[in-house]
Amino acid sequence: MLPAIADRRSIRRYKEEPVPREAIEAVLQAGILAPSSKNRQPWRFVAATGRAKAEALGMMAAGLDREARRPLLPESSGYLSGARQTLAVVAQAPVAVFVIDALSPDPRSPQTPEERIYSLCNAQSIGACMENMALTATAMGLGSLWICDTYFAYEELCTWLGGRPAAALALGYPDEDPPPRPRRRISDVTEWRS
Numbered sequence: 001m002l003p004a005i006a007d008r009r010s011i012r013r014y015k016e017e018p019v020p021r022e023a024i025e026a027v028l029q030a031g032i033l034a035p036s037s038k039n040r041q042p043w044r045f046v047a048a049t050g051r052a053k054a055e056a057l058g059m060m061a062a063g064l065d066r067e068a069r070r071p072l073l074p075e076s077s078g079y080l081s082g083a084r085q086t087l088a089v090v091a092q093a094p095v096a097v098f099v100i101d102a103l104s105p106d107p108r109s110p111q112t113p114e115e116r117i118y119s120l121c122n123a124q125s126i127g128a129c130m131e132n133m134a135l136t137a138t139a140m141g142l143g144s145l146w147i148c149d150t151y152f153a154y155e156e157l158c159t160w161l162g163g164r165p166a167a168a169l170a171l172g173y174p175d176e177d178p179p180p181r182p183r184r185r186i187s188d189v190t191e192w193r194s
């Protein structure tokens, strides 16, 4: 087992200490090295710190307010309070890397089966990119939080980012050391066939 895989945790408390640009670039480079469907590399990054991160937070907060009034995701309203907690984590983390899916069609429009599968492949590619970044952050002594609550501000972040938000990664030096979260056993999730 690679140490970073065993040691990685979702970090939700960060020190104020800024993260050097070179460290952020090392994390982004690890993301870029991820495999992707047809080597399409659907990701684009907006690495936000300081005022830009505050602007993004404003967009995320506006999205949560709008979801309460005019929801894009009505069946997910039970997760809105959790999303507010995620917002507080982003506020505290020195860096937020927003990952754009530059290739998939707009999920708000009807899609053909092929478009859906194309989007699923792009989403898997972005997942690989996210995991590479999270593991590299761990190996470098940084903490990270993989965030999809950004979907609650889909419209707002589309405007702010100039592209379709897929996920975000909060980054910074960890100010907590959480225990491993529970996982299912191999035997619970695997059917062996031979």
Ligand SMILES: Cc1cc2nc3c(=O)[nH]c(=O)nc-3n(C[C@H](O)[C@H](O)[C@H](O)COP(=O)(O)O)c2cc1C
Pocket: 008, 009, 010, 011, 086, 145, 146, 147, 148, 149, 150, 180, 181
């Ligand atoms: C696709 C994805 C989206 C996630 N979105 C959020 C989020 O928006 N907010 C949050 O606090 N955690 C989020 N997480 C973190 C998970 O809650 C976390 O990975 C899980 O509880 C296991 O804990 P661990 O990462 O410490 O092992 C997300 C994780 C993944 C993989």
